[in-house]
Amino acid sequence: MSIQLVEHPLIRHYLGRARDLRTSCTEFADLIERIASLMVPTVTANLETEAYEVETPLEQMRAYRLARPLMLVPILRAGLGMVDGFSRLLPTAAVAHLGLYRNEETLEPVVYYKKLPASLARHELIVLDPMLATGGTACAAISYLKERQAARLRFVCVLAAPEGVEQLSRCHPDVPIIGAAMDRELNSQGYILPGLGDAGDRIFGTMFSSDEG
Numbered sequence: 001m002s003i004q005l006v007e008h009p010l011i012r013h014y015l016g017r018a019r020d021l022r023t024s025c026t027e028f029a030d031l032i033e034r035i036a037s038l039m040v041p042t043v044t045a046n047l048e049t050e051a052y053e054v055e056t057p058l059e060q061m062r063a064y065r066l067a068r069p070l071m072l073v074p075i076l077r078a079g080l081g082m083v084d085g086f087s088r089l090l091p092t093a094a095v096a097h098l099g100l101y102r103n104e105e106t107l108e109p110v111v112y113y114k115k116l117p118a119s120l121a122r123h124e125l126i127v128l129d130p131m132l133a134t135g136g137t138a139c140a141a142i143s144y145l146k147e148r149q150a151a152r153l154r155f156v157c158v159l160a161a162p163e164g165v166e167q168l169s170r171c172h173p174d175v176p177i178i179g180a181a182m183d184r185e186l187n188s189q190g191y192i193l194p195g196l197g198d199a200g201d202r203i204f205g206t207m208f209s210s211d212e213g
């Protein structure tokens with residue numbers, strides 16, 4: 001099992017604020033976005049580049065550009081909270097949405113929403129979900145993307161539980177996992193401890209909703 005943690009004083013500072021139950025939803029959403037932004041250099045550090053010739057105002061030279069198109073894949077709904085933080089530094093990245101729910105009878109994750117190109121073979125995919133808890137959704141999302149020929153994927157979360165990292169590493173050992181912090185464990189409801197609560201509810205201000213999983 002392995003996760004690359006992005007160590008940065010600002011991330012530690014913002015994460016502390018995000019964990020605090022007194023932090024407002026507006027500030028919480030802002031903090032998740034800022035943490036996401038601070039993670040971008042590490043998440044993209046090993047993207048392949050290719051050389052090309054460019055004319056500067058003075059002469060011709062060899063420059064570099066990303067070798068493949070980037071695609072952000074936020075897992076609905078909490079993953080949306082990380083998109084702006086990534087898009088600010090990766091403005092040309094397409095954003096493909098993926099929504100999954102857990103079937104109450106089979107307990108299997110089911111894709112209920114997708115907006116993706118038919119083939120993902122050309123893309124570098126950055127899958128976004130702030131919370132890697134049991135790992136079930138992350139595994140299913142990545143399996144789904146691989147069925148669409150995704151070959152280059154990385155999974156980015158803010159907080160991870162050891163259980164989620166283990167599960168995701170087991171089902172997709174080829175997919176790097178990058179996070180801002182790893183917490184202690186999951187509770188019996190699948191929440192990360194000490195965690196920060198329900199990230200989707202805190203981003204979207206729906207702390208009292210009881211009609212969705």
Ligand code: URA
Nearest residue numbers: 131133191192198199
């Ligand atoms: N999803 C969340 O939003 N929070 C958790 O603690 C676990 C999963």
